[in-house]
Amino acid sequence: MHFTINGQRYEADVDIRTSLLDLAREHLGLTGSKKGCDHGQCGACTMLVNGRRINACLTLAVMHQDDEIVTIEGLGSVENLHPMQDAFVRHDGYQCGYCTPGQICSAVGMLDEVAKGWPSHVTGDLTDVSLDDAEISERMSGNICRCAAYPNIVDAIREVAAKEEVSA
Ligand code: FES
Ligand code: FES
Numbered sequence: 001m002h003f004t005i006n007g008q009r010y011e012a013d014v015d016i017r018t019s020l021l022d023l024a025r026e027h028l029g030l031t032g033s034k035k036g037c038d039h040g041q042c043g044a045c046t047m048l049v050n051g052r053r054i055n056a057c058l059t060l061a062v063m064h065q066d067d068e069i070v071t072i073e074g075l076g077s078v079e080n081l082h083p084m085q086d087a088f089v090r091h092d093g094y095q096c097g098y099c100t101p102g103q104i105c106s107a108v109g110m111l112d113e114v115a116k117g118w119p120s121h122v123t124g125d126l127t128d129v130s131l132d133d134a135e136i137s138e139r140m141s142g143n144i145c146r147c148a149a150y151p152n153i154v155d156a157i158r159e160v161a162a163k164e165e166v167s168a
Helices: 020-027 083-090 100-115 133-139 150-163
Strands: 002-005 008-011 046-049 052-055 068-070
Touching (some): 046 100, 083 100, 083 150, 100 133
Parallel strands (some): 002 068
Antiparallel strands (some): 002 008, 046 052
16 A cells, blocks of 8 residues: 655555554554544544544544645654644643644644634634634544643644634
8 A cells, every 4th residue: 555644655565454543653653643542532643634634543544545644743843843833832732742743733633624614513603713712622622631731732722823813
């Protein structure tokens, strides 16, 4: 099978039942995406597939051979952090860091959803999706943080959204 991850082409001879998460972690050495639950409950495995956030533990690798996949390794580097990574660092948006790659990938995908005007469960006015703290919390509710760094995570996301003027 062939894959494009973080702009790089990979070939992998894997069992057809291999999840996208296991492909990355176990076969390609991309261990940034984490495995918390392996059944769609925690968000630690979140990647961006064609720009949309996805639980990589819940999808088969074989389905994504023609997709553009981005993991935390592809968002930024130590020398050149993605704005969301930079904001998480400055706002202390993590403690143990296990959930953090998924939180950051999810936050990046989430801001794109807001920019497209997609409403959430708590959106009051469907014609005006503004990103207040309730919206951020609801939209990030698929990403669990066992260290409960939630207030700082929301601060980091709010800052990036303001800088990028994200609203629908
Ligand atoms: S490891 Fe995928 S949602 Fe928990
Ligand atoms: S920082 Fe530890 S689980 Fe989120």
